[in-house]
Amino acid sequence: MPATPARPQLLIFDVNETLLDLGKLQLAINQEFKSETAFKQWFALLLQYSLVDTVTGNYHNFGQIGDGALDMLAQGLGQPARPAPRKKELLALIAELPPHPDIIPGLTALQQAGFRMITLTNSPDATVQKQMAYAGLTGFFEQLLSIDALRRYKPHPDTYHSACERLRVAPAQAMLVAAHGWDTAGAQLAGLQAAFIARPGQQTYPLAPAPTLTGPTLPHIARQLLGK
Incomplete structure (x- = not known):
């Protein structure tokens, strides 16, 4: 079994399909x-x-x-x-999308463990604010970030670096959590760690580094982060 990676200082969550059920x-x-x-x-x-x-x-x-x-x-x-x-x-x-059933339990465990958490989405600022409020997830996150101001979409490296700079965390000390292989590939190639939530129908990119962590649900990822 691979060694548990260093605990990230910041968890960066994708929104659409990762947190929210489409x-x-x-x-x-x-x-x-x-x-x-x-x-x-x-x-x-x-x-x-x-x-x-x-x-x-x-x-x-x-x-x-x-x-x-x-x-x-x-x-x-x-x-x-x-x-x-x-x-x-x-x-x-x-x-107007609900969270996946695993999300609130997973976020609760991570919040109780003291993790700093933000979102980073390709949706505009106004949209992510509405999404998180509708889903009842706003309170879990320190900031709700969008690529809108940067005007570049994930998986451009600048999107991940900009989020890290804003939160004053080195890329290597941040971890993207996403259910998209293109997103985890982008984060890792930008120097971040990545956790892949293997939702049905989603795959990782075989020509990119393997995700730091992989699990079928967010609680599975949380347990790995907590060394359980």
Whole structure:
């Protein structure tokens, strides 16, 4: 069994799918486009074109890209583009998502153990504030950070470094907690530790370093951090 890594001074949590269950949004998009794969296609487009914006310096916030991705999804499925009010209704659901069942127990254990915790999300500032309030998670976090001010999306190294600088913690003393292999890869390649929550359907990137910690739920990660 590998040695337990040094206790991180800061835990940086991804939000969408890591903390929050996207099931409500997934169901709505799949029903809207009458396809069981519509949500996965839309989310892949959202991530792909956030990276296009980052690489080209042509920044739009996550909501704007999500709106454009709905148009691209409709086109790809051979369907008409949805009216702006309907797209707004669908996208508004991202601020009304519950936490995964494991999240409050896991965050509670980590908070009681004295860990400093923040969020770092690709969603805009206003969105993450609404998300955390709706999910009842705000009180667990020292700060709710977004990449919006930086105008670069994760997994750009600057996103992780900026969060560490803001909290005055060296990258090696910080750990990203995420359910996305691209996110844990980005954090580790930026010099951070990473914990991967292996939610169903999620995989790590085999060409990146293996996550520092891996577990099926946040309590599993918490127990490893606490040496239990």
